[in-house]
Amino acid sequence: MQNNPRLLAVKTLSKISNGAYSNLQLNQVINNSNMSNLDIRLMTNIVYGVVQHRLTLEFYLDAFVSNQNKLDAWVRELLYSAIYQMEYLDKIPNRAILNESINIAKxxxxxxxxxxxxxxxxxxxxxxxxxxxxxxxxxxxxxIKYSVAEWIINELTQQLGLDKTISILESINSPSKQSVRFNSTLTDKNTIKNELESEGYEVEDSIVSNNGLLVSKKSAAKSELFKNGKITIQDESAMLPVDSMQFKPSDCVLDACSAPGGKTIQIAEQLDNKLGGKIYAFDLHEKRLVKVKENAKRMHVDAVVQTKALDARKIDKEFDDEYFDKILIDAPCSGIGLIRRKPEIRYEKQLSDVKHLASIQLDILNAVACKLKHKGVLIYSTCTILNQENVDVVNAFLEKHPEFELLQTDKHLIINNKNQEKWLRVFPDDFNSDGFFVCKLRKI
Structure with missing residues (x-):
């Protein structure tokens, strides 16, 4: 049974329940197995499904087990996975789920x-x-119904209203789409679509970002186009902060919170080192910058990327005032907009985390503001959908910095018709992508 997807799902879920990250643990198990693509999809579905619906599954099992806490972790996860399959996977008959579960228990x-x-x-x-x-x-x-912490529901309801909150809750348990961004310095959309289709992928245009494509049938990371730097894996919404900036090839740019480097690379593709173009990529930890360097090399833009392990709040010691033409602050945040893709967030984060992170976000903005040149543009973005880390932070910054003005954030494609605010807010239910906030500021 060493390649049995249900058995491996149970073992993986047991480790996740003891603190392992779902994506890392899942990838490790897949890489160490000889499962078919069909079995990999089943295992992935079960693992993410159980994590996504954990509060619901706890509620269901309570009706049949008097004290779940007395069960061994793997037994509890086995029962959750069986109930998940019965309730959410309608193509698998109950007798097959029952037989497989009993065999795993044995x-x-x-x-x-x-x-x-x-x-x-x-x-x-x-x-x-x-x-x-x-x-x-x-x-x-x-x-219980949507398996989301009560404090998140309270905050969303207060800020967005009940109908929008329920719409978001209904969307976040649907499967994540697999999106890629093509390297515009090496190829164009039509060419890359044809090349992906020739590799066996189904491809469609993103309605969120001009440079985004949605691919299915198999992992984009296995494509030769990914390996040779013609595409990179990036959520559609995550492309929007850089999409909203306009660069000159000679610009000197700061990405203040860069790892793992998706937006750093997206910016670097628009710069030319022969004309003096450069992007400084900061992150707190050197080991996180390793991924930025790897991605920059794979995407053939390492010549314009300069990494530095630095807390952006301490930038004053490293760079002169008015040093950068453009600045991106994709700030550390609670990640509430990523709940579909990273389901553990819905259980791990607390309201106190949100308040603490908002303080850090404002500190970063305050610290880097003086490093932007006159008439330079600063983009502030997060992958959360809570006002405390978005609108409230921007308003607090503008109150303290009258030398900055709020600009209309550039919006693309269908988003043009979705939002009339100056900043851009994308919710998980808008396009079934990640939730994101993007705000454009100019130094005047």
């Missing part, structure tokens, strides 16, 4: 555990799962 445990798993799953099939209607508190009901 493989990993003793006869008593096998009997218990058999009994619980038979009860689930015979009695059906409990209704959410028994939950009287509306916020708690939404939390």
């Amino acid at each position: 493989q990993l445990g003793h006869a008593g555990i096998r009997k218990m798993v058999t009994g619980v799953l038979h009860a689930v099939i015979n009695k059906g799962l409990p209704s959410f209607d028994k939950i009287k508190d509306n916020v708690k009901k939404l939390s």
Whole structure:
């Protein structure tokens, strides 16, 4: 059973429940197995599905197990994965899920555990799962139904209203799309679409970013085009901060919070080192900058990328005032906009984290402001959808810095019709992409 996708899913989920990161653990298991593409997709679906729906699955299992905490981690994850398949994967018959689950219990445990798993799953099939209607508190009901922490629901409802909140909650448990950005210095959209299709991918244009494409059928990381730097994997929304900037090939640019380097590379593609173009990529830790360097080399733009391990709040010691033509601050944030892609965020983050991060974001803005040249443009962006880290931070910055003005953030394609605010807010339900905030400021 060493290549059994359900068994490997249970083992992976057990490690995730003990603190491992889902994406890293999943990739490790896949790389060490000999599973077919079909089995890899099933395993990935089960792992992310169980993590996404954990609060819901806990609620379901409570109806059949008196104390889940007494179960071994792998037994609990086995039951969650079985219930997840029964409830959410309609193409797999219950008898197949039951048989596979019993075999895994037999493989990993003793006869008593096998009997218990058999009994619980038979009860689930015979009695059906409990209704959410028994939950009287509306916020708690939404939390259990969509498997999102109550504080997130409270904040979203207060800021966006109940209807928009429910729309976001319904969208974040749908599968993530696989999007890539093509390297405009090496190729063009039509050429890259044809090359991807010749490799067996299904390809469609992004409606969010001009340089984005949606690909399916297999992992984009396995494409020769990825290996030779013609494409890179990047969410559509994550392309928008750089899309909203206009560069001269000779610009000196700062990416104040760069790792893993997706936006750094996107900027670097528009610079020319022969004309003096350069981008300084900061990050707190040197080891995180290794990925930036690797990506820059793969995408053939390393000549204009200069990395530096530096806290952007301490930039005053390193650079003169009015040094940069353009600055990007893709600030460290709670990542609430990434919940679909990184489901653990919905359980790990607290409101106190949001308030702490907002303070750091404002400190970074305040620190780098004097390093921007007269009439230079600064883009502030985050991958969260909460006002505390977005609108509130920008307003606090502008109040302290009258030498900056708020510009209309450039918007692209269908987004032109979605938002009339000067800043750009993309929510997870707008285009089934990551949630993002982009704001454009100019020094006057």
